[in-house]
Amino acid sequence: MPPALLNTDTKLHPVHQESGIPEFDVFIAGSGPIGATFARLLVNAGHNVIMTEIGDQDTRVPAAHKKNEIEYQKDIDRFVKVIQGALSTVSIPTSSTVVPTLDPSAWVANDPKQMIITNGRNTFQAEHNNLGAEAVTRGVGGMSTHWTCATPEFLKGIERPKIFPDSEAKDDEEWKLLYQAARTLIGTSEHEFDHSIRHNVVLKALQEAYPDRGVKALPLACHRIAEGSPYVQWHSAENVFEDMFTDPNKKNADGMKRGFFRLLTNTRCTRFALEANTHPYKIGAAEVKDLLLDRLFPDPSLTPNFYIRAKVYITAAGAVATPQILAKSGFGGNRGSDGIIPNLGTHITEQPMTFCQIVLRQNLVDDIAKNLPQKPDWWRKAVEHHIAAHGKTDPLPIPFHDPEPQVTIPASKDFPWHTQIHRDAFSYGEVGPRVDSRVVVDLRFFAMQPGVRKNRIVFEDDISDAYGMPQPTFEYTPSREAALAATRMMNDMTDVANKLGGYLPDSNPQFMTPGLALHLGGTVRAGHGSELDESVANYNSQVWHFSNLYVGGNGVIPTPFGANPTLTSICMAMRSAYKIHQDLKAKNLTPALPDKDVITPTPKEWLAWAFNKDDPNFPNHNRTLHRHV
Numbered sequence: 262m263p264p265a266l267l268n269t270d271t272k273l274h275p276v277h278q279e280s281g282i283p284e285f286d287v288f289i290a291g292s293g294p295i296g297a298t299f300a301r302l303l304v305n306a307g308h309n310v311i312m313t314e315i316g317d318q319d320t321r322v323p324a325a326h327k328k329n330e331i332e333y334q335k336d337i338d339r340f341v342k343v344i345q346g347a348l349s350t351v352s353i354p355t356s357s358t359v360v361p362t363l364d365p366s367a368w369v370a371n372d373p374k375q376m377i378i379t380n381g382r383n384t385f386q387a388e389h390n391n392l393g394a395e396a397v398t399r400g401v402g403g404m405s406t407h408w409t410c411a412t413p414e415f416l417k418g419i420e421r422p423k424i425f426p427d428s429e430a431k432d433d434e435e436w437k438l439l440y441q442a443a444r445t446l447i448g449t450s451e452h453e454f455d456h457s458i459r460h461n462v463v464l465k466a467l468q469e470a471y472p473d474r475g476v477k478a479l480p481l482a483c484h485r486i487a488e489g490s491p492y493v494q495w496h497s498a499e500n501v502f503e504d505m506f507t508d509p510n511k512k513n514a515d516g517m518k519r520g521f522f523r524l525l526t527n528t529r530c531t532r533f534a535l536e537a538n539t540h541p542y543k544i545g546a547a548e549v550k551d552l553l554l555d556r557l558f559p560d561p562s563l564t565p566n567f568y569i570r571a572k573v574y575i576t577a578a579g580a581v582a583t584p585q586i587l588a589k590s591g592f593g594g595n596r597g598s599d600g601i602i603p604n605l606g607t608h609i610t611e612q613p614m615t616f617c618q619i620v621l622r623q624n625l626v627d628d629i630a631k632n633l634p635q636k637p638d639w640w641r642k643a644v645e646h647h648i649a650a651h652g653k654t655d656p657l658p659i660p661f662h663d664p665e666p667q668v669t670i671p672a673s674k675d676f677p678w679h680t681q682i683h684r685d686a687f688s689y690g691e692v693g694p695r696v697d698s699r700v701v702v703d704l705r706f707f708a709m710q711p712g713v714r715k716n717r718i719v720f721e722d723d724i725s726d727a728y729g730m731p732q733p734t735f736e737y738t739p740s741r742e743a744a745l746a747a748t749r750m751m752n753d754m755t756d757v758a759n760k761l762g763g764y765l766p767d768s769n770p771q772f773m774t775p776g777l778a779l780h781l782g783g784t785v786r787a788g789h790g791s792e793l794d795e796s797v798a799n800y801n802s803q804v805w806h807f808s809n810l811y812v813g814g815n816g817v818i819p820t821p822f823g824a825n826p827t828l829t830s831i832c833m834a835m836r837s838a839y840k841i842h843q844d845l846k847a848k849n850l851t852p853a854l855p856d857k858d859v860i861t862p863t864p865k866e867w868l869a870w871a872f873n874k875d876d877p878n879f880p881n882h883n884r885t886l887h888r889h890v
């Protein structure tokens with residue numbers, strides 16, 4: 262498919278007229294936490310930004326975490342269904358039209374070898390090398406409206422990409438700055454579960470069993486609503502947008518008014534159109550489709566397709582849709598010739614995942630109410646109060662509202678996998694009425710797979726997904742080394758599980774369907790000038806050979822990783838936003854050229870808002886508590 266070129270017949274989107282801005286500074290596809298990071302930093306620096314989101318706003322406040330609703334705070338298992346509903350599987354192999362148990366008089370295909378191809382089934386997808394559970398979430402806030410909020414740092418030397426490969430000190434310094442700012446932006450803490458009995462039981466048992474493995478609280482983007490409260494506020498893209506929707510006139514620390522910002526929902530970024538004869542390549546417009554106009558006013562004289570024009574274009578549509586938009590633009594990633602982005606979708610990374618649930622050991626539970634005077638005050642009071650109020654009917658000494666455990670054994674060189682030892686909701690693993698949820702602990706272990714060329718996501722020219730974009734097909738097989746590491750991880754998980762309790766029936770140790778971690782990486786991977794033949798963008802997340810095209814999200818991460826990637830992707834986006842800011846300020850769009858690839862440290866001033874509580878843009882996570890309207 263040749264690259265899409267600017268077409269003078271396509272109308273400009275009405276937002277240009279409504280805003281009075283003929284050309285925006287920045288166009289962003291996708292309203293997840295990464296698109297939000299780009300938007301916040303650039304708008305606060307005075308640039309005007311237009312963002313489009315293919316999905317709708319389905320929370321009262323844009324991009325809010327749905328788990329904050331009281332219904333799920335009271336019963337975490339109910340949230341499993343919300344996650345299931347939010348996930349659309351990316352690629353489903355075709356299936357047989359023959360259903361052996363169907364009434365024999367019902368319709369059957371003439372040729373029983375024919376397959377069912379509707380409902381997102383992909384004729385190109387093989388069973389054996391699929392990421393069968395890889396999914397996307399369409400809606401304002403993206404996947405952060407349901408994520409677990411685990412925000413660990415990547416392990417240096419294995420997971421953490423090398424922005425400055427020639428200087429370890431410079432690289433450490435850059436990551437320290439980026440991680441600190443990212444943690445403040447998303448509001449990460451390791452102390453919100455300090456006053457949970459179960460958390461301390463699990464933490465202590467594992468610290469005693471594995472004194473050298475750095476067992477600690479899982480870093481989570483959330484805050485406890487008040488001391489002693491059973492409720493936390495989970496953070497999401499809402500916290501990144503913060504007051505962008507409500508305070509358009511806010512000024513930054515330099516007294517500069519924030520730039521215009523508008524989010525267009527139900528608006529698909531279809532593709533980018535190149536300005537003709539530009540080398541380095543220059544995007545002239547983003548072609549968008551107004552899905553509401555298309556659905557509600559199907560007037561053939563009204564086309565729902567528009568151009569949005571901007572100086573700089575960012576694709577932050579998730580690890581699948583980011584390369585998908587570039588493939589639809591005719592830049593590469595399909596089965597034909599290489600295209601102008603030859604590595605699009607190659608070298609993908611995935612996380613083999615193991616899971617089990619245990620019921621805590623008798624002695625661990627019994628110890629909770631023993632030697633109470635030696636326990637911390639809050640613990641003693643909570644247990645005494647619980648036993649006094651419910652001791653006659655409740656067989657457990659654990660208060661009903663005791664927060665859940667949130668523990669991790671961080672990845673290390675000897676144990677290169679990420680671990681979550683906690684109680685939380687995913688698209689699987691609800692406890693239901695089988696057993697009291699207070700004594701159940703979930704173990705989720707995530708291994709790593711380095712990116713290799715043959716592991717890829719391909720975008721089909723001939724079939725489309727449900728949203729009219731090229732259908733993705735996965736070709737992924739774990740390498741031998743990664744496969745062996747996954748076995749070691751399984752053994753480690755069972756060892757850890759045995760320290761804590763016995764397996765919950767039906768939740769025995771198991772490998773999960775590939776893709777289930779939802780941490781697909783490498784689809785638009787970053788690289789240095791010397792890695793041109795395996796990368797899509799440079800370490801400013803700027804696509805090679807383009808002067809005004811940037812990518813964001815987990816797809817940019819080129820390294821294998823087991824840890825949850827969103828915090829690191831926020832870091833990469835904050836770096837990239839600085840490069841964009843510099844170009845816009847200088848009115849000079851400098852291209853990403855491998856032979857002239859100069860990567861510089863992010864200046865501390867760019868992220869100063871994150872280090873000064875008096876800065877007007879210092880993140881205030883408390884403002885996201887909503888009252889009645």
Ligand SMILES: Cc1cc2nc3c(=O)[nH]c(=O)nc-3n(C[C@H](O)[C@H](O)[C@H](O)COP(=O)(O)OP(=O)(O)OC[C@H]3O[C@@H](n4cnc5c(N)ncnc54)[C@H](O)[C@@H]3O)c2cc1C
Pocket residue numbers: 290291292293294295296297313314315316344398399400401402403404405407408409410411412528529530531577578579580582586686687688779780813814815825826827828830
């Ligand atoms: C159950 C679950 C648990 C998770 N737990 C964690 C965790 O603990 N820690 C962690 O780090 N990560 C976790 N994740 C993953 C995390 O949510 C993602 O890493 C993160 O949301 C990625 O941010 P993003 O902005 O790059 O992409 P997304 O959040 O996927 O947002 C992309 C947005 O782009 C939109 N879009 C797609 N195509 C188009 C188009 N053509 N035009 C316009 N818009 C488009 C989508 O609708 C979406 O809203 C979890 C996810 C799930 C579902």
